[in-house]
Amino acid sequence: xxxxxxxxxxxxxxxxxxxxxxxxxxxxxxxxxxxxxxxxxxxxxxxxxxxxxxxxxxxxxxxxxxxxxxxxxxxxxxxxxxxxxxxxxxxxxxxxxxxxxxxxx
Amino acid sequence: xxxxxxxxxxxxxxxxxxxxxxxxxxxxxxxxxxxxxxxxxxxxxxxxxxxxxxxxxxxxxxxxxxxxxxxxxxxxxxxxxxxxxxxxxxxxxxxxxxxxxxxxxxxxxxxxxxxxxxxxxxxxxxxxxxxxxxxxxxxxxxxxxxxxxxxxxxxxxxxxxxxxxxxxxxxxxxxxxxxxxxxxxxxxxxxxxxxxxxxxxxxxxxxxxxxxxxxxxxxxxxxxxxxxxxxxxxxxxxxxxxxxxxxxxxxxxxxxxxxxxxxxxxxxxxxxxxxxxxxxxxxxxxxxxxxxxxxxxxxxxxxxxxxxxxxxxxxxxxxxxxxxxxxxxxxxxxxxxxxxxxxxxxxxxxxxxxxxxxxxxxxxxxxxxxxxxxxxxxxxxxxxxxxxxxxxxxxxxxxxxxxxxxxxxxxxxxxxxxxxxxxxxxxxxxxxxxxxxxxxxx
Numbered sequence: 424x425x426x427x428x429x430x431x432x433x434x435x436x437x438x439x440x441x442x443x444x445x446x447x448x449x450x451x452x453x454x455x456x457x458x459x460x461x462x463x464x465x466x467x468x469x470x471x472x473x474x475x476x477x478x479x480x481x482x483x484x485x486x487x488x489x490x491x492x493x494x495x496x497x498x499x500x501x502x503x504x505x506x507x508x509x510x511x512x513x514x515x516x517x518x519x520x521x522x523x524x525x526x527x528x
Numbered sequence: 529x530x531x532x533x534x535x536x537x538x539x540x541x542x543x544x545x546x547x548x549x550x551x552x553x554x555x556x557x558x559x560x561x562x563x564x565x566x567x568x569x570x571x572x573x574x575x576x577x578x579x580x581x582x583x584x585x586x587x588x589x590x591x592x593x594x595x596x597x598x599x600x601x602x603x604x605x606x607x608x609x610x611x612x613x614x615x616x617x618x619x620x621x622x623x624x625x626x627x628x629x630x631x632x633x634x635x636x637x638x639x640x641x642x643x644x645x646x647x648x649x650x651x652x653x654x655x656x657x658x659x660x661x662x663x664x665x666x667x668x669x670x671x672x673x674x675x676x677x678x679x680x681x682x683x684x685x686x687x688x689x690x691x692x693x694x695x696x697x698x699x700x701x702x703x704x705x706x707x708x709x710x711x712x713x714x715x716x717x718x719x720x721x722x723x724x725x726x727x728x729x730x731x732x733x734x735x736x737x738x739x740x741x742x743x744x745x746x747x748x749x750x751x752x753x754x755x756x757x758x759x760x761x762x763x764x765x766x767x768x769x770x771x772x773x774x775x776x777x778x779x780x781x782x783x784x785x786x787x788x789x790x791x792x793x794x795x796x797x798x799x800x801x802x803x804x805x806x807x808x809x810x811x812x813x814x815x816x817x818x819x820x821x822x823x824x825x826x827x828x829x830x831x832x833x834x835x836x837x838x839x840x841x842x843x844x845x846x847x848x849x850x851x852x853x854x855x856x857x858x859x860x861x862x863x864x865x866x867x868x869x870x871x872x873x874x875x876x877x878x879x880x881x882x883x884x885x886x887x888x889x890x891x892x893x894x895x896x897x898x899x900x901x902x903x904x905x906x907x908x909x910x911x912x913x914x915x916x917x918x919x920x921x922x923x924x925x926x927x928x929x930x931x932x933x934x935x936x937x938x939x940x941x942x943x944x945x946x947x948x949x950x951x952x953x954x955x956x957x958x959x960x961x962x963x964x965x966x967x968x969x970x
Contacts, residue, residue: 433746433782435739437791439565440655440953446789448782472894484795484808487781491789499883501655503566503950504842506883506911507891514892521893 426526432458434516443475443497443512445519449488454526458490459483461524467492470522471515492519530708532701532725532759535594536560537732539567539584539609543593545733545756545775550594550603552772553758557704558598560590560607561697561730566951568694569839571612572669573949582613583620583691591624591689599630599688606679606700610691612669614639617691618968625689625970633970636682638692640963643836643956644670653838653952660838660954668949669839672956675801675830677713678963679703685967694837696800698726701759709763719803720827721765724810727798728769728787728822729757735769735787737777750776766823768815779818788812801834801958803827833955842950843880846912846920848927849887850934850941853905860935861886861908864927867934868910871926879923881913907940913948920945 428434428447431454436445447462449455464479471479476496483490498512499505533555535546539562550558562584575582587609598605610617618637625633647670649661660667671694680703682690690703705711705722713719728735735757737748748754755775760768769779788807792798798805809824848868852860865884872879885891887907912923924943931941 429745433740433742433786435786435790439791439793440951442793444789444791444793446786448785448789450782474894482793482795484789484810486811487785487788489785489789491792491795493793501950501952503569503948504913506845506881506913508885508887508909508911509892518893 424526428522429520436516438511441498441501443494445492447490452488455488530761531555532557534559534729534732536562550597555603559700562609568671569669569949575612583611583617584609605689608692608695610693614691614693622970634686636687636690636967638678641671641674641694643672651954655952663840666841672834672836672961675699676703678965680706681965683707687967697730698723701726716827718765720805721825723805724825725759725767732756736771770819781812781814784812784820799831834958836954838952842948844920846923848924848943849909850938851907858902861906864908864934868926878919883911885909
């Protein structure tokens with residue numbers, strides 16, 4: 424069944440220089456395993472498209488049901504230089520939650 | 529048990545929740561984390577214009593509001609609000625303490641984070657690959673991230689208030705815990721645990737329900753009177769994250785998980801001046817409403833180098849905006865953007881980069897999927913990075929001129945110009961950085 428990540432997870436985005444970090448946390452820890460299979464670094468990079476030059480690195484914290492995506496060259500040169508209206512990329516969290524995934528069963 | 533509260537989380541954070549913590553928190557330590565990565569460069573620029581400036585502009589208001597209650601309750605204050613001028617900030621705190629009748633109050637000042645004179649001109653900025661030398665006189669500042677040690681020294685010397693500049697955010701909590709529990713500077717496991725506590729609380733309400741709400745899905749009660757965080761810390765490094773009874777917000781496993789991962793990159797190697805913290809084994813347990821127990825953080829030896837944040841002038845950004853509504857608004861905004869882009873092209877090489885967004889359509893993410901209906905209103909935004917203030921001003925004027933020359937129905941045109949103080953990072957061997965601690969009496 425197709426669902427949006429917003430239906431099964433919450434997220435928070437932050438910045439360090441030109442690197443965007445976005446966490447993705449399962450609302451129900453039981454969804455973590457299939458989220459790991461669906462929300463791969465490659466798919467996240469595709470989802471963000473031209474916004475992220477990459478690479479995208481994924482860190483896993485299984486017992487918290489959380490994934491942490493570290494996206495390089497992703498903030499237009501960094502908060503102070505970016506021309507974007509959201510130079511910190513704070514809204515990237517909600518953008519990640521728009522991603523569609525296949526929920527098993 | 530040691531009670532630590534965070535009274536800010538960023539320079540502009542609300543003051544009243546901090547006053548509540550000072551008055552009702554029964555705190556041992558009240559922290560004010562006020563210094564974002566780029567703030568120190570802006571503060572250095574301010575100090576160049578006025579030698580008495582350069583510390584956080586709200587430091588005085590904060591101290592006026594909490595110093596009396598903290599002194600009465602035995603709560604010690606640690607802050608990085610000294611920014612580019614900790615000594616000036618310390619002077620201000622002494623003045624306020626005397627005015628409040630707190631004679632004898634000891635105020636510690638930590639300096640030595642300003643390392644501009646120590647950097648090799650061949651140092652390379654991590655983000656752009658440029659050398660310091662190539663930036664020449666555009667360089668404003670270079671501040672190394674200091675750790676907890678100088679603040680621990682100030683506390684050991686009896687400081688009731690410690691004013692630092694560029695210390696790492698979680699180091700404020702680590703300093704409090706090292707002093708309170710006597711943890712050594714190489715007790716890596718406990719320093720890692722203390723860093724987790726510092727990281728969870730350093731953004732203030734971001735762990736107590738702030739920055740979390742999504743109505744109907746993730747509801748948070750009483751955001752307008754959100755309580756700032758309190759960490760109840762044990763000598764073994766474990767802690768409970770909570771907030772004052774009766775305040776708004778919520779402390780749950782979910783709010784703590786989001787904050788734990790916030791801006792850290794690799795949870796197995798969160799680098800600070802104090803320790804290489806390892807958060808992978810952390811467990812968060814909701815032991816009661818608004819109480820989350822944190823266990824399992826640890827750490828390894830601190831990195832050999834300190835991160836240095838370099839601030840430099842990097843041209844100007846000119847910005848112009850105008851709104852369109854009703855049917856066809858999207859096409860009119862795009863036409864307006866095309867007109868401005870063509871006009872800016874005539875300015876030639878003085879315009880280094882142009883970005884055109886349609887707010888309400890594609891300004892935060894990418895373009896919406898095909899078939900997305902046109903919104904009822906949109907706002908065109910044109911931003912350009914340019915070399916001079918004059919050209920930056922021209923960018924906004926080109927947008928404003930759409931009043932008479934652009935598509936029909938444009939309204940609410942605004943424009944702005946700002947100088948870009950960019951920040952980059954480089955690294956410095958920690959043995960070359962020598963923090964200085966001075967403690968004086970009010």
